[in-house]
Amino acid sequence: MKKRFNLNYSSCVSRCREGWQGLFCDECKKYPACKHGTCQQPWQCNCKEGWGGLFCDQDLNFCTHHRPCVNGATCMNTGQGSFTCTCPPGFTGLNCELELQECDSNPCRYGGLCTVSSEPLTSRWITMLEGTVVVVVVVVVATDIGS
Template sequence: SGVFQLQLQEFINERGVLASGRPCEPGCRTFFRVCLKHFQAVVSPGPCTFGTVSTPVLGTNSFAVRDDSSGGGRNPLQLPFNFTWPGTFSLIIEAWHAPGDDLRPEALPPDALISKIAIQGSLAVGQNWLLDEQTSTLTRLRYSYRVICSDNYYGDNCSRLCKKRNDHFGHYVCQPDGNLSCLPGWTGEYCQQPICLSGCHEQNGYCSKPAECLCRPGWQGRLCNECIPHNGCRHGTCSTPWQCTCDEGWGGLFCDQDLNYCTHHSPCKNGATCSNSGQRSYTCTCRPGYTGVDCELELGSHHHHHHHH
């Protein structure tokens, strides 16, 4: 889908005459009929296959045509099409004299034609206007033209439909050739896949919007690359989730059984020697003169008892 645009710029008819050579009375009240059709090596009569458009009376004899893009939008003239632009065309522009206000063909005298030009050739889709000037014996017409795609249509012949979007179904804009261009933070065929936080673990992390990193069960940390140990694991670590691998000196399912009670708690008193003997248990070897589980009691060995006969 696209539109052929024709910008009429200036028409010169200094002597104010018709194609027949007869002068217009009182002057040539000039309007234009435009016919756009498929390429013909020799432009011949027949239907205007790409469309046709007429203007109101634009001036008398010689005049410049003012730009009217803000007003009724008559100039440039619009010839829309909804097929693949073939890249070639034929264009016929006729200038007519209107004695009255009725511009219909049947209302005009048969010799009301002022001039007729016909061009043909190739024309690529693009923003640039092509300027042209055609001169006949008594008249001159300056104009320019171009073909542009309609909104949401792209490519060399306006055949690629693309509507930019930024919603659940995609996050992209359209390139001139109609290909998608993802908005920052998105990837995938329709740019509907978020790009997670850089470094987010491929298996254990995921995201629902760009630059986030949500952890799957069993994983934690900014990049979801740290495992979560078994619930209740006290003195232990993991390399896969829900493990509890005990730190040195600890035992039991939750690594809460102290295998190194002597070092951690120093229970033995008075210079006694401490030996670990399994989970949370220990033995104190007392120095001479001391007793008790923790060698906390002093032996009464220095008390002398006298026996009387």
């Protein structure tokens, strides 16, 4: 470090060696392309927690930094910039952004037609007369699925 005294303004100007900076030339200069890192020696790029790669530009903690999973899903980091969402019941999709409908799994058997309804979830039997033949229609609702 070279110091120079300026008589006009009574101040010192420091000229640091290459790779060093600061008032006392004790701060290293990190590599210019280093995005999320620090240095202990000139031109280093020591990555901060959650970052990786040569220039600390690869996000290793995507879940925390970006929060990609929605609807109460659990996020798990699976590598550099990648993740997996574990969806709660009733949701699907890469980010658990799609709500499942009761009829999506085709729960009605024997040619039955599934219809989503906002009515209370109970089983109902409907009997209709069609000429001389009695037709019994079973209405399957969400509480019946899987039981």
